[in-house]
Amino acid sequence: xxxxxxxxxxxxxxxxxxxxxxxxxxxxSRGKVIAVMxxxxxxxxxxxxxxxxEIKPSAGYVKVxxxxxxxxxxxxxxxxxxxxxxxxxxxxxxxxxxxxxxVAFQIREHTGLPESMIRDLVLMKLQxxxxxxxHHLMPAELSGGMARRVALARSIALxxxxxxxxxxxxxxxxxxxxxxxxxxxxxxxxxxxxSIVVTHDVQESLxxxxxxxxxxxxxxxxxxxxxxxxxxxAPFVHQFVHGEEDGPVPFHYPARPYQIDLELESVVA
Amino acid sequence: MRNxxxxxxxxxxxxxxxxxxxxxxxxxxxxxxxxxSTTSFLRFGLVVREIYFVGVLSLIIILVSGLxxxxxxxxxxxETLQKYGSESAVGTLVALSLVRELGPVMxxxxxxxxxxxxxxxxxxxxxxxxxxxxxxxMAVDPxxxxxxxxxxxxxxxxxxxxxxxxxxxxxxxxxxxxxxIGVDNGSFWSQMQNNVDFRYDIVNGVIKSCFFGVAxxxxxxxxxxxxxxxxxxxxxxxxxxxxxxxxxxxGLDFVLTSxxxxxVS
Numbered sequence: 001x002x003x004x005x006x007x008x009x010x011x012x013x014x015x016x017x018x019x020x021x022x023x024x025x026x027x028x029s030r031g032k033v034i035a036v037m038x039x040x041x042x043x044x045x046x047x048x049x050x051x052x053x054e055i056k057p058s059a060g061y062v063k064v065x066x067x068x069x070x071x072x073x074x075x076x077x078x079x080x081x082x083x084x085x086x087x088x089x090x091x092x093x094x095x096x097x098x099x100x101x102x103v104a105f106q107i108r109e110h111t112g113l114p115e116s117m118i119r120d121l122v123l124m125k126l127q128x129x130x131x132x133x134x135h136h137l138m139p140a141e142l143s144g145g146m147a148r149r150v151a152l153a154r155s156i157a158l159x160x161x162x163x164x165x166x167x168x169x170x171x172x173x174x175x176x177x178x179x180x181x182x183x184x185x186x187x188x189x190x191x192x193x194x195s196i197v198v199t200h201d202v203q204e205s206l207x208x209x210x211x212x213x214x215x216x217x218x219x220x221x222x223x224x225x226x227x228x229x230x231x232x233x234a235p236f237v238h239q240f241v242h243g244e245e246d247g248p249v250p251f252h253y254p255a256r257p258y259q260i261d262l263e264l265e266s267v268v269a
Numbered sequence: 270m271r272n273x274x275x276x277x278x279x280x281x282x283x284x285x286x287x288x289x290x291x292x293x294x295x296x297x298x299x300x301x302x303x304x305x306s307t308t309s310f311l312r313f314g315l316v317v318r319e320i321y322f323v324g325v326l327s328l329i330i331i332l333v334s335g336l337x338x339x340x341x342x343x344x345x346x347x348e349t350l351q352k353y354g355s356e357s358a359v360g361t362l363v364a365l366s367l368v369r370e371l372g373p374v375m376x377x378x379x380x381x382x383x384x385x386x387x388x389x390x391x392x393x394x395x396x397x398x399x400x401x402x403x404x405x406x407m408a409v410d411p412x413x414x415x416x417x418x419x420x421x422x423x424x425x426x427x428x429x430x431x432x433x434x435x436x437x438x439x440x441x442x443x444x445x446x447x448x449x450i451g452v453d454n455g456s457f458w459s460q461m462q463n464n465v466d467f468r469y470d471i472v473n474g475v476i477k478s479c480f481f482g483v484a485x486x487x488x489x490x491x492x493x494x495x496x497x498x499x500x501x502x503x504x505x506x507x508x509x510x511x512x513x514x515x516x517x518x519x520g521l522d523f524v525l526t527s528x529x530x531x532x533v534s
Contacts, residue, residue, distance in 0.1 A: 092399035
């Protein structure tokens with residue numbers, strides 16, 4: 001077994017004829033928080049779905065714990081997924097059951113543990129995200145940041161080796177934002193797992209991650225540690241990290257020349 | 270001109286292919302649900318919970334509608350029958366109409382709009398809010414955990430609801446004709462008892478409602494699971510559930526009736 005729990009080789013994926021990812025290579029080892037950054041539509045979420053085995057790559061492979069994900073049978077895939085957690089963008093909590101039951105869901109489905117032990121485990125997970133006191137609430141009674149913390153507790157319920165976060169910082173106030181960021185860091189260290197954070201929140205994620213991949217148009221445009229990224233002079237990385245309006249990623253959607261659209265060609269001529 | 274004709278023929282072709290393709294997808298989904306149904310029976314509590322939502326909560330509308338349908342039947346039946354001096358046959362009329370046709374069909378139509386639409390909306394929204402995807406990522410199959418229990422709950426509830434609709438209807442007919450109008454109590458019940466056959470009328474009615482239960486819930490769960498994950502998509506799917514199941518119920522009713530009652534003497 002190699003050191004890398006996750007290995008991605010020459011990965012490519014396309015929807016029909018539209019390429020989404022092309023020749024992506026990554027390696028990740030335990031205890032690390034990895035950020036995957038890129039603009040909207042750069043293929044970040046697709047990458048997570050490929051790692052989770054929801055979709056199959058058109059070329060290359062994703063290897064998790066020495067198993068090639070897309071070659072697994074459905075049962076084997078489900079077995080592997082028990083060791084994975086996923087935090088969806090808006091939490092995706094089950095709205096018809098309480099916070100407690102949400103966190104207990106996986107434990108009840110996959111283990112035959114007695115209810116008293118489940119109670120202890122759930123309260124421990126909720127304690128880790130600071131919401132033990134909210135265990136009796138329904139998801140509709142939670143704020144956006146709290147819902148995401150509960151979802152985080154739910155995704156680590158079975159102590160996974162890998163947790164994926166799909167835009168965990170979107171739409172949060174600054175306090176909730178740093179709370180979630182710090183939780184990701186702390187839980188990754190405590191559980192010795194891998195965290196893959198798909199995000200476009202540069203400032204928050206650079207504080208907590210160990211390594212960054214930049215995706216642009218389906219390929220890895222740049223990668224490095226946060227220090228390397230911050231000081232990078234590569235035009236794309238510079239534009240992204242500093243949030244500049246125009247650069248390799250243009251401000252304007254491709255269009256005909258402005259003057260022609262305004263029917264000013266006669267004036268120009 | 271020629272292009273326009275070609276385009277309109279193509280449009281018909283595309284619609285047809287789409288329809289056939291969707292039907293195939295629905296059939297595959299249906300088989301998939303059946304294959305994944307073991308969990309529903311091993312953990313019957315999941316089904317019982319759904320029976321409460323689709324069955325028990327539909328009781329009010331089913332019972333009240335049944336009562337009124339029976340009352341109207343009694344009233345109309347009496348009106349016509351008394352012209353021929355055979356008002357004591359009103360019990361038979363009410364019972365046969367309800368047991369054979371109105372009970373299963375009306376209950377199924379009400380069930381489709383009350384419970385079918387709710388099932389579609391719930392599953393569709395769970396999909397739109399990533400709850401189904403989250404469940405899949407937790408290695409829990411959403412078809413086994415969410416879809417199959419709802420399907421079986423509907424299949425189990427439907428015949429029971431139809432039976433209760435029929436009973437309430439007969440009671441409504443009794444109330445109007447015997448209690449209010451004054452038709453003879455003894456002949457109302459004895460004529461009914463003589464003319465309603467258990468195997469021929471009642472069993473056939475129950476078989477009908479079983480078919481309707483499978484059809485309505487299969488459509489409802491498929492539409493929900495297949496709904497585009499947007500507000501518009503879920504609302505469209507809910508509408509389609511009610512429209513499609515109503516049409517399927519009425520069409521299926523004709524087919525079943527022509528098989529069951531063709532030897533009417």
